[in-house]
Amino acid sequence: MSSGDELASAAATGDAERVARLLQDGASVDAVNRFGRTPIQVMMMGSTAVAQLLLGHGANPNVQDSTGTSPLHDAAREGFLDIVRILCSFHANPHLLDMWERRPVDLARERGHQEVVAFLQSL
Known part of the structure; x- marks a missing residue:
């Protein structure tokens, strides 16, 4: 390995x-x-x-996969507020777009993660 x-x-x-x-x-x-x-x-x-x-x-923190998804996209989509905060404290870009032109906040909003949406909008 x-x-x-x-x-x-x-x-x-x-x-x-x-x-x-x-x-x-x-x-x-x-x-x-x-x-x-x-x-x-x-x-x-x-x-x-x-x-x-x-x-x-x-x-x-801004590495993107072949779909443009970053770790911040993943954390926001799944509602992991603590991880979102940590990633942002290490300069994860909340404005990165995936291949569908969605930002992390857009994914959090789609999934109903209001605390994550509020945090990302405060940046």
Whole structure:
């Protein structure tokens, strides 16, 4: 398993201890896994500890997949306000558009996540 796969796997399962260990051992925070995605793109959305670790080690909060979806799009769509706040505190761009020309706030609004909508509109 490549270091990108290992770190992405740890991030996806919310294993903050393993993420910290891999980063400490020199894993590249923006290494792509075998599916072409970075750990921040596949992290368990409810894991604030993993988000803090990855972003604190320089993960790019504005990385977009082939559809233009960023981690902020994902967090906003699913209603993870704490993750939205953390991403924004590390300069995630709330104005990025996906391929359907939707911003993260648009996805939060579609799903009825009013706290997320209010936060993103306050930026």
